[in-house]
Amino acid sequence: MLSSSHDLKVGLRSLAKERSFSVLAIFVLAIGISAVTTQLSVVNSVLYHAFEFPQADRLVDVRMVDPNNFTPTNFNSIMSTKDFVEVQEIATSFDELAAYISGSTVNIRYKGQPKRLTGAYVTHNYFKTLGVSPEIGDDFRPENDRVGAEKVVLLAHSLWKSDFDSNPNIIGESLRVNGNVATIVGVMPPRFNFPTREQIWIPLNSEFPVRERGDPGINFVDALGRLKGDVSIDQAQLEMTGIAQQFSQNFPDTNEQFTRGFVRPLIDYFTPGNLAGTILSMLAFCIGVLLIACVNVMNMQFARATLRARELAIRASLGASRYQLIRQMLTESFLLAAIGGAIGVSAAVWATTALDTHLHTNTRQIPSWMIIQIDPKTLGLVLGAVFISTIASGLIPAFFASRTDVSDTLKEGGRGNTSKAALVVTRSLVILQILVTCILLIGSLLQTQAIIRQQSLDYGYDTESVLVTRLGLMEGDYPETADRVDFYRKVLKTVEESEHFEYAAITNRFRMVFSGNGPIEIEGREYVQNTDRTNAQFERISPDFFNTLDVKLLEGRFFADFDSDQRDPVAIVTESFARTHFPDESAIGKRFRTTRANGTFAGPWRNIVGIVSEVRMHGPFNAEQEIPGFYVPFFNNAFGPAEDIPVAPQFGTILARPRGGQDPLLFSQQIQELVNKVDPNLPLYFTETPRIALDNFTAQSRVVANLFALFGIIAVILAAVGLYGVMSFSVNQRTPEFGLRMALGAGKPKILRMVINQAAWQLGAGLLLGIGAALAISQLGGQGLANAFFGISPRDPLTYTIVSVFLILTGLASTYAPAIRATKSDPMVALRTE
Structure with missing residues (x-):
C-alpha cells in the first residue's frame, strides 16, 4: 500500500511538471472515450435494448412476402384485414397475434376544439400481446373491436397531460373522434407511444370492418406476435410460409405472388438494415477515433520515456529494480487514462443526453419509447477500454525505457537515446494513425457529399414558393x-x-x-x-x-x-x-x-x-x-x-x-x-x-452527416498532433546529429530535407495503406454501400484525391515546425557534446 501511495504521489508530481504532455494526452483520450461511449450507447439503446416490454425477445413482426428480389431490408409484403383474421385462426406458433395500423391521422374535437392527432388502430389484444396495461382505466375488450360497436379510445399519457389537464376522472368522458362520439376508457403509462409516436388508440375493426379480398375498400395492416415459449423464429417462419403458399393457391387474384412467410424480431422492423448499418458504421468511426487517440498517447509515452532515460538510469543506479521503474511509469499512465476516462465518460453522459433530446425534438423524431442512454454494460465496456488504453499506452514504452543500459545512458550526458525497436514502433504507429485517419476522412467526405446532394436535388419546381x-x-x-x-x-x-x-x-x-x-x-x-x-x-x-x-x-x-x-x-x-x-x-x-x-x-x-x-x-x-x-x-x-x-x-x-x-x-x-x-x-x-x-425528412441524415464530419475532423486533429509529436521527438533525439552534420558542412536545406523525407515516407505508407483499405471496404460493401451514399460512388476518385492532398498538406504542416527547429541546431554544442 505504501509503495502504491508513493507511486501515485510521484506520478502526480511528474504529470504536473510536464503539463503540456499531460493535458494533450488527457485530451485525446477523453475525446476517443467520449465518442465510443456515446456511440455504444446509441447502438445498445437502438439496436438491442430499445424495447422494455416483458420478454421482448419473444415479440416478432409477421408478414407474407413476395420471394422475388427479396432481401431482409427491401421486400413487397401483404397482410389485409381478411388475411390477418384467417392467419390468426390458423397459426399455432403464437401465444398472441395482433394487428395494427400506425401513424394514422385521427381528428378529434374536445370541448369545442378540433385537433389532429397521430393515432393507431389496433385489435383488442394489441396491448396484451405487448405485455402492457393502461395506467388508468381499462384495456380494450373483444366487444369493443367489432363492427358497429360503440366507439372507445385509449389516450397517451402525454396527451392526457397536455390536452386533458391530467384529469384523474377522465374515464368515461366523451369526445368526437373522426366525426363519431367516443368514450375514453383508459390512459396508457408514461412514455408509451408505441409503435412510433401515437397519441391515441382506437379498436381496429370498429373503424375498419373486415372486407373480402379484392374489395377496393379493403385495408392492410401490420401484424405483431408473441411467440410461444417452445417455438423459435425459424419454426414460426416455416409455418407462415406454409400459410402464405396456401393463400397463394386459394386466392391467386390477390395473394398469388406472396408465397413466403417472413418472421423477424419486432425490433428489426423499427431498426431496418440501413439504419443499423449507419449506426454500426458510426460506431466503427468512433472506434477509429479511439484507436488514433490511444496510438497518440502511446507515441507520446514513447517520446516521454526516451527523454526520461537519464532519470530512469539514475534511479536504477540508486537501487530501483526494473519492476519498480515499469510500475512507476504504468502508474503515471494509469493516472492519465483514469483522468481522461473520467472526463470522457462525463462528456459522453452529456453528449448522450443532448443527442437523445435532439432526436426526440427535431422535425423528424425517433420513436418516443426509443431512449438513448448509457447503461451499466456500456460503462463496463468503457472502463475496459480505459484499462486497455492504460496498458497499451504505458507498458510498451515503459518496457523499452527500463531495459536501457544504465552506464551507456549516463555516459550519453543526458541526450537520451532510442533503440531501433522503439523507433520502428513509433513510426509504425504514425503510419497506423494516418491509415485510420485516411479511411475515416474518405467515409465522412463521401457521407457529407451524399447529404449535400440529397439536399440540393432538383424537384422541378420552386419548393419555397407554395x-x-x-x-x-x-x-x-x-x-x-x-x-x-x-x-x-x-x-x-x-x-x-x-x-x-x-x-x-x-x-x-x-x-x-x-x-x-x-x-x-x-x-x-x-x-x-x-x-x-x-x-x-x-x-x-x-x-x-x-x-x-x-x-x-x-x-x-x-x-x-x-x-x-x-x-x-x-x-x-x-x-x-x-x-x-x-x-x-x-x-x-x-x-x-x-x-x-x-x-x-x-x-x-x-x-x-x-x-x-x-x-x-x-x-x-x-x-x-x-x-x-x-x-x-x-x-x-x-x-x-x-x-x-x-x-x-x-x-x-x-x-x-x-x-x-x-x-x-x-x-x-x-x-x-x-x-x-x-x-x-x-x-x-x-x-x-x-x-x-423535404428538410424534415432529411433531418436525421443531416445529424448523421454532421457526426461523420465531426469524427473526420477529430481524426485529422489527432493524426496531426501525433505526427507533430513524433517528428518533434525525432528532432530532439537527432539534434546532436544535425549539429554535427552542419559542422561538417551540411547546409540548412539538406537538414530540412532529411526531416521532411522522414515524415514523407510515413505519410506515403499510411496513405497507400489507407486508400487500399478504403477501396477494399467499398468492394465488400457492394451496392448497399453505394445506395447509402445517394449516388456517390464509394470509389469516387475526386474524394480520394482530396483526402490524399489534404492529409499530405496536414502532414507537411505538422512536420514544418520540427524541421525548422532542426535547422537551428548549434554545431558547437554538438561538437562539445561529442
Missing part, C-alpha cells in the same frame, strides 16, 4: 365518396377565389414527398413475364396543379374540369416517362394502363394528353434517377378499374401559391380559415412549404 397543407376526411363526417367529392370541390373553389392566392390545387401526394407507384403496361406490347412490366410513379391532381407549381407544359395540354374516367380516361406524363417508353416518337395519343405485377386488376387504357417537364414525385430517398411518372385527374383512381362515378381519397393535400411571390408561411392561418368556411370542425396539419417538408 403553401401546402394536409387534411383527412373521416367516415364519421364523410361516410360516402360523394361527400368527399363535394367537399374537395367546395374547398378548392373557396381557396381559388381567395384574394390571397394566385393559384390553388389538390393532390393526393403526402407532404409533396410520397404518392405511390405500381406496374404499368403500354398498349400494343407483350408482357410474357411479370418482370416485363415496369413501375411508374403516379399522382392524382386537380387541373391547376402545374400552374400552382409553375411546371412547364412540353407538349399537349393540361387537365380540364371535364376530364374524368367516366368520359374518357386520360393521363399526363413526365418527360422521363415519355422518353423511357416512347423514345423515338411522341407520347401524345399513346395509351397505357395500370395493373398488378401479375397483369390482373387492370385499369382502363389511358390516353396521354400532355407531357410536362420533369417533376420529382418521390424523394428525397432514392438516388438521383427518378422513376418515370404519370398524373390522373383528382377524382379518379390511379389504379384499378374505372369507377362509375367520381371518387375522392380520404386524405388530400391543398397547394396554394400566394399572389406577388409573398412568403407562403404568412398565410398559414388564412388557409385554415378558408377550409373552416366549408367545414368548421376540420383541422389542417403539416401546413408548410415543400422545402420544410
Whole structure:
C-alpha cells in the first residue's frame, strides 16, 4: 500500500511538471472515450435494448412476402384485414397475434376544439400481446373491436397531460373522434407511444370492418406476435410460409405472388438494415477515433520515456529494480487514462443526453419509447477500454525505457537515446494513425457529399414558393365518396377565389414527398413475364396543379374540369416517362394502363394528353434517377378499374401559391380559415412549404452527416498532433546529429530535407495503406454501400484525391515546425557534446 501511495504521489508530481504532455494526452483520450461511449450507447439503446416490454425477445413482426428480389431490408409484403383474421385462426406458433395500423391521422374535437392527432388502430389484444396495461382505466375488450360497436379510445399519457389537464376522472368522458362520439376508457403509462409516436388508440375493426379480398375498400395492416415459449423464429417462419403458399393457391387474384412467410424480431422492423448499418458504421468511426487517440498517447509515452532515460538510469543506479521503474511509469499512465476516462465518460453522459433530446425534438423524431442512454454494460465496456488504453499506452514504452543500459545512458550526458525497436514502433504507429485517419476522412467526405446532394436535388419546381397543407376526411363526417367529392370541390373553389392566392390545387401526394407507384403496361406490347412490366410513379391532381407549381407544359395540354374516367380516361406524363417508353416518337395519343405485377386488376387504357417537364414525385430517398411518372385527374383512381362515378381519397393535400411571390408561411392561418368556411370542425396539419417538408425528412441524415464530419475532423486533429509529436521527438533525439552534420558542412536545406523525407515516407505508407483499405471496404460493401451514399460512388476518385492532398498538406504542416527547429541546431554544442 505504501509503495502504491508513493507511486501515485510521484506520478502526480511528474504529470504536473510536464503539463503540456499531460493535458494533450488527457485530451485525446477523453475525446476517443467520449465518442465510443456515446456511440455504444446509441447502438445498445437502438439496436438491442430499445424495447422494455416483458420478454421482448419473444415479440416478432409477421408478414407474407413476395420471394422475388427479396432481401431482409427491401421486400413487397401483404397482410389485409381478411388475411390477418384467417392467419390468426390458423397459426399455432403464437401465444398472441395482433394487428395494427400506425401513424394514422385521427381528428378529434374536445370541448369545442378540433385537433389532429397521430393515432393507431389496433385489435383488442394489441396491448396484451405487448405485455402492457393502461395506467388508468381499462384495456380494450373483444366487444369493443367489432363492427358497429360503440366507439372507445385509449389516450397517451402525454396527451392526457397536455390536452386533458391530467384529469384523474377522465374515464368515461366523451369526445368526437373522426366525426363519431367516443368514450375514453383508459390512459396508457408514461412514455408509451408505441409503435412510433401515437397519441391515441382506437379498436381496429370498429373503424375498419373486415372486407373480402379484392374489395377496393379493403385495408392492410401490420401484424405483431408473441411467440410461444417452445417455438423459435425459424419454426414460426416455416409455418407462415406454409400459410402464405396456401393463400397463394386459394386466392391467386390477390395473394398469388406472396408465397413466403417472413418472421423477424419486432425490433428489426423499427431498426431496418440501413439504419443499423449507419449506426454500426458510426460506431466503427468512433472506434477509429479511439484507436488514433490511444496510438497518440502511446507515441507520446514513447517520446516521454526516451527523454526520461537519464532519470530512469539514475534511479536504477540508486537501487530501483526494473519492476519498480515499469510500475512507476504504468502508474503515471494509469493516472492519465483514469483522468481522461473520467472526463470522457462525463462528456459522453452529456453528449448522450443532448443527442437523445435532439432526436426526440427535431422535425423528424425517433420513436418516443426509443431512449438513448448509457447503461451499466456500456460503462463496463468503457472502463475496459480505459484499462486497455492504460496498458497499451504505458507498458510498451515503459518496457523499452527500463531495459536501457544504465552506464551507456549516463555516459550519453543526458541526450537520451532510442533503440531501433522503439523507433520502428513509433513510426509504425504514425503510419497506423494516418491509415485510420485516411479511411475515416474518405467515409465522412463521401457521407457529407451524399447529404449535400440529397439536399440540393432538383424537384422541378420552386419548393419555397407554395403553401401546402394536409387534411383527412373521416367516415364519421364523410361516410360516402360523394361527400368527399363535394367537399374537395367546395374547398378548392373557396381557396381559388381567395384574394390571397394566385393559384390553388389538390393532390393526393403526402407532404409533396410520397404518392405511390405500381406496374404499368403500354398498349400494343407483350408482357410474357411479370418482370416485363415496369413501375411508374403516379399522382392524382386537380387541373391547376402545374400552374400552382409553375411546371412547364412540353407538349399537349393540361387537365380540364371535364376530364374524368367516366368520359374518357386520360393521363399526363413526365418527360422521363415519355422518353423511357416512347423514345423515338411522341407520347401524345399513346395509351397505357395500370395493373398488378401479375397483369390482373387492370385499369382502363389511358390516353396521354400532355407531357410536362420533369417533376420529382418521390424523394428525397432514392438516388438521383427518378422513376418515370404519370398524373390522373383528382377524382379518379390511379389504379384499378374505372369507377362509375367520381371518387375522392380520404386524405388530400391543398397547394396554394400566394399572389406577388409573398412568403407562403404568412398565410398559414388564412388557409385554415378558408377550409373552416366549408367545414368548421376540420383541422389542417403539416401546413408548410415543400422545402420544410423535404428538410424534415432529411433531418436525421443531416445529424448523421454532421457526426461523420465531426469524427473526420477529430481524426485529422489527432493524426496531426501525433505526427507533430513524433517528428518533434525525432528532432530532439537527432539534434546532436544535425549539429554535427552542419559542422561538417551540411547546409540548412539538406537538414530540412532529411526531416521532411522522414515524415514523407510515413505519410506515403499510411496513405497507400489507407486508400487500399478504403477501396477494399467499398468492394465488400457492394451496392448497399453505394445506395447509402445517394449516388456517390464509394470509389469516387475526386474524394480520394482530396483526402490524399489534404492529409499530405496536414502532414507537411505538422512536420514544418520540427524541421525548422532542426535547422537551428548549434554545431558547437554538438561538437562539445561529442
